[in-house]
Each structure stands twice: as structure tokens, then as C-alpha cells.
Amino acid sequence: MVRLHRLILGELVSFGCASVVLPRLGCFSVEDFALHASRTMVNVEGEALSELPLMLMLVVGQHGVLHCRHLYCRQVCDQTVHRSIMTDLPVETYPRATLIDFTQRYLRRLGATEDEASIVADGVVTAAARWHPGKGQGLEKLFRLTEQCECGGIVPGAPFEIVRETPATAFVDAHKGFGYVSAQRAMRMAIAKAEQVGLGGVLVRHSNHYGQAGYHAETAARAGMLGMVMTNALAEMAPWGATEAVLGTNPWGLAIPRGEQFPIVLDMALTMSGQGMIRWAFREGRSVPDNWALTPDGRRSTNPAEFLSPDGSKPRGTQLPIGEFKGYGMSLFTDVLTGVLSGSLFGTNVFTDVTNHDVGHWVMAINPTTFMLPDEFQARLAELVHQVRSAAPIQPGGRVYLPGEMEFEREEATALSGIPIDRATVVRLRQLAADRQVACPL
Numbered sequence: 001m002v003r004l005h006r007l008i009l010g011e012l013v014s015f016g017c018a019s020v021v022l023p024r025l026g027c028f029s030v031e032d033f034a035l036h037a038s039r040t041m042v043n044v045e046g047e048a049l050s051e052l053p054l055m056l057m058l059v060v061g062q063h064g065v066l067h068c069r070h071l072y073c074r075q076v077c078d079q080t081v082h083r084s085i086m087t088d089l090p091v092e093t094y095p096r097a098t099l100i101d102f103t104q105r106y107l108r109r110l111g112a113t114e115d116e117a118s119i120v121a122d123g124v125v126t127a128a129a130r131w132h133p134g135k136g137q138g139l140e141k142l143f144r145l146t147e148q149c150e151c152g153g154i155v156p157g158a159p160f161e162i163v164r165e166t167p168a169t170a171f172v173d174a175h176k177g178f179g180y181v182s183a184q185r186a187m188r189m190a191i192a193k194a195e196q197v198g199l200g201g202v203l204v205r206h207s208n209h210y211g212q213a214g215y216h217a218e219t220a221a222r223a224g225m226l227g228m229v230m231t232n233a234l235a236e237m238a239p240w241g242a243t244e245a246v247l248g249t250n251p252w253g254l255a256i257p258r259g260e261q262f263p264i265v266l267d268m269a270l271t272m273s274g275q276g277m278i279r280w281a282f283r284e285g286r287s288v289p290d291n292w293a294l295t296p297d298g299r300r301s302t303n304p305a306e307f308l309s310p311d312g313s314k315p316r317g318t319q320l321p322i323g324e325f326k327g328y329g330m331s332l333f334t335d336v337l338t339g340v341l342s343g344s345l346f347g348t349n350v351f352t353d354v355t356n357h358d359v360g361h362w363v364m365a366i367n368p369t370t371f372m373l374p375d376e377f378q379a380r381l382a383e384l385v386h387q388v389r390s391a392a393p394i395q396p397g398g399r400v401y402l403p404g405e406m407e408f409e410r411e412e413a414t415a416l417s418g419i420p421i422d423r424a425t426v427v428r429l430r431q432l433a434a435d436r437q438v439a440c441p442l
């Protein structure tokens with residue numbers, strides 16, 4: 001381990017690297033990195049090496065990424081870096097343009113219109129660029145999209161029908177269209193309303209999985225508004241105190257505009273983790289934190305095998321909510337708003353029939369100019385951000401992040417290094433594309 005560590009540092013120097021980007025830890029000069037590394041990278045043997053994987057991206061001066069290596073460390077800081085983004089399972093990396101082009105052509109073959117293919121491709125490729133592949137929000141989404149498009153669960157070209165409308169609200173029927181598309185169209189509608197009357201809220205029924213909640217909320221922030229987005233989803237969370245899943249991970253996206261700077265985007269499932277990350281840990285042979293899930297008999301465990309079928313393919317047990325009973329309450333609220341009130345499926349019925357996932361979304365834009373002049377809002381926000389960033393870190397030299405910052409940094413890093421796709425996903429995609437006569441550059 002120490003040898004690998006020294007090798008990388010040696011290479012850094014010999015390639016004349018100016019800086020090192022460690023996702024979730026930030027950017028260091030080579031000298032700082034050497035210091036930081038000597039303090040935090042531990043000389044460990046055996047199992048401890050597999051606890052905290054980080055991928056080291058070497059950024060060479062102005063010339064972009066030279067290459068990537070895996071680096072292991074045990075203690076980076078007290079924060080949840082171990083839920084970080086990198087892996088030592090094999091991945092293939094591709095330029096964003098290649099992935100966008102392939103995904104669009106593939107979706108067109110499934111029947112998506114040009115507009116739909118463009119929106120969905122941007123959603124899944126952006127997710128691949130921002131999140132750990134184990135989150136399952138990237139190109140692996142094409143598996144389910146394929147199944148749904150081919151069995152009628154998703155209806156390409158579905159109308160986006162306004163059922164009822166007021167100046168501030170709309171109630172929309174997505175008629176089983178792509179969730180990514182309905183959420184984007186709903187947010188554009190909410191923004192238009194917020195421009196007119198200060199606030200726009202759109203409730204969508206009979207939709208499908210929409211990918212990253214934060215991606216849709218960010219659309220509001222890019223238009224200078226605060227965004228709030230929710231959806232219901234497959235039941236994976238037990239009500240607090242129970243052992244059977246009734247509620248979904250029901251992710252929320254909350255976004256705040258910051259002018260020319262990247263927006264603040266809190267993009268989170270209401271569970272501590274999704275099943276994808278548990279399956280990923282199982283494949284890697286790692287343990288998971290004991291607050292991620294409960295076994296079928298309601299115990300906590302760090303062994304991912306206890307949450308999966310023997311071959312690791314099927315879930316067992318339930319995902320634990322964020323903030324214990326508080327996250328459970330938030331998930332219940334989300335299901336009431338997006339499931340019960342919208343007229344879509346709710347509770348244990350959501351996502352159970354591939355021909356009719358039938359989820360609902362709540363999408364809201366808040367125009368800050370309704371309450372305050374934009375410059376004043378941005379100045380006050382900048383002051384708050386300054387206070388947040390200046391808070392004394394737990395570890396000396398540690399860094400305080402804004403919500404979404406890690407994902408934006410990772411997107412920037414993968415724009416240089418290529419976007420990593422799980423090799424097992426690549427193999428499956430090649431087959432799917434071949435079966436449908438879609439040229440596949442992967």
C-alpha cells in the first residue's frame with residue numbers, strides 16, 4: 001500500500017503535476033498533497049485497505065488529466081467520505097459527447113421523440129458524470145427504460161395534459177411518459193408561473209421514474225429561482241418501528257441560485273442509502289455502515305449479504321430513513337403529496353407492475369424577486385455561504401462543502417478524465433444495442 005502511495009507521488013513529481021484533485025476532499029498542490037497524504041493515508045495491511053476507496057485523479061498543469069489510479073486510505077476525515085464516489089470495481093470511461101450521442105440514438109430506437117431522447121440522455125449522462133456508479137442513476141437506467149418502453153410502461157410521445165390550472169398551480173397528467181421529461185416540462189411550467197405570479201407549483205400524475213431529483217430542481221436555480229422537487233418511488237423503507245417496506249426512497253431536490261456560481265443543490269433520497277450501493281458493496285466485498293438498512297427480521301448489520309438474496313441480485317430487508325423517524329415522516333408526506341393527492345399509485349403499489357409504475361411528482365419554483373431585490377438576495381446569500389464555509393472544520397485542513405458541490409466537482413473532473421461506467425453495465429448495453437441494431441461506441 002505504501003508502495004502504491006509512493007509510486008503515485010513519485011509519478012506526480014516526474015510528470016510535473018501541478019495539482020491533485022481528490023473527489024470530496026478538494027484540490028491540493030502536489031506539496032500539500034504529499035503533506036496531507038503523509039498525515040492521513042495510513043500504512044495498513046489487509047482488510048482495512050478495502051474500507052475507503054478513493055480514486056486519485058492527477059491533473060497535469062493546464063493539460064488535463066494524465067491518468068487515474070486507485071488509492072486507499074483508512075481515515076480521511078470524520079465526515080461521510082466513505083460514502084464517496086469511487087470504486088475499485090472495473091469501470092470504462094467515455095467522453096460525455098459519446099455517451100450523449102449513444103443514449104439519444106438508443107432512446108430514439110425505443111421510440112422516444114427527439115425532444116424526449118435529448119432530455120432523458122442529458123439526465124442519465126449527467127447522473128453518470130456526478131454520482132458513484134453504484135447509485136444506479138447513470139446509463140444503467142437504460143435497462144429499465146428499455147423494458148418499460150417495450151412493454152408499454154413508458155409511452156414515448158405521451159401527451160403532457162394540463163388537467164387543471166390556476167395562475168400559480170397546474171395539475172398535469174403525464175400519461176405514462178418518461179419521468180425525466182414530465183419533471184422537466186413541469187419545472188419549465190412552474191418557472192413560467194413563478195415569473196408571472198412569484199410562485200409556481202405543478203403536480204404531475206401517472207408518470208415514471210425521473211432520475212435525480214436535484215437535476216430538475218437545478219433547472220429552477222439556472223433560471224434564477226429556488227427549486228423544490230419530490231417524487232414517490234418503489235417501497236423500500238419501513239415505517240419507523242416496522243420491518244416491512246411501505247414507503248419509497250422518495251428523493252427531494254432543493255436548489256438555490258447563486259448567479260454565475262454553481263447553485264446549491266441538495267439532492268437526496270430520504271433513505272440513508274439505496275439498494276444499489278448495498279449491491280455495489282456486496283460486489284466489492286466490503287461492509288456497509290450499520291445505519292443503511294435493516295435485515296428482514298429488523299436487525300442492523302454491516303454485512304451487505306444480509307440485505308440481499310444469496311446471489312446478491314435481489315433485495316431483502318428495508319432501507320433505513322435519514323434522520324430516523326423524521327425521514328420516515330418526510331417520506332410519508334412525499335407519498336401523500338405525490339401519490340395520494342395526485343391520483344397516482346402510493347405506498348406498496350408503486351413500481352410493482354412494470355407496465356404501470358405510475359408515480360407522481362411535485363415540482364415548485366419560487367421567484368426570489370417576489371420577496372427581495374435579486375442583488376440584495378444574492379449578497380445576503382453570499383454572506384451565509386461565507387459563514388458556512390468559514391465554520392471551523394472538525395479536522396485541521398478539512399473542508400466544508402455546500403450541498404451539491406461534490407457532485408459539481410466530480411462532473412468537472414469526469415469532463416477531463418471521462419465518465420466512468422460500470423464495466424458490467426457496458427457489457428449489457430453492448431448486447432442491448434446489438435439486439436436492437438443500434439451502433440454502439442462503448
Ligand SMILES: NC(=O)c1ccc[n+]([C@@H]2O[C@H](COP(=O)([O-])OP(=O)(O)OC[C@H]3O[C@@H](n4cnc5c(N)ncnc54)[C@H](O)[C@@H]3O)[C@@H](O)[C@H]2O)c1
Binds near residue numbers: 234250269271403
Ligand atoms: N428518482 C428516484 O426514485 C430516486 C430515488 C433515490 C435516489 N435518487 C437519486 O439518486 C441520487 C443519489 O441520492 P443520495 O441520497 O444517495 O445522495 P447522497 O446521500 O450521496 O447525497 C445527498 C446530498 O447530500 C450532499 N452531501 C453529501 N455529503 C455532503 C457533505 N459532506 N457536505 C455537504 N453536502 C453533502 C450531496 O451533495 C447531495 O446533495 C440523487 O440524484 C437522487 O435524486 C433518485
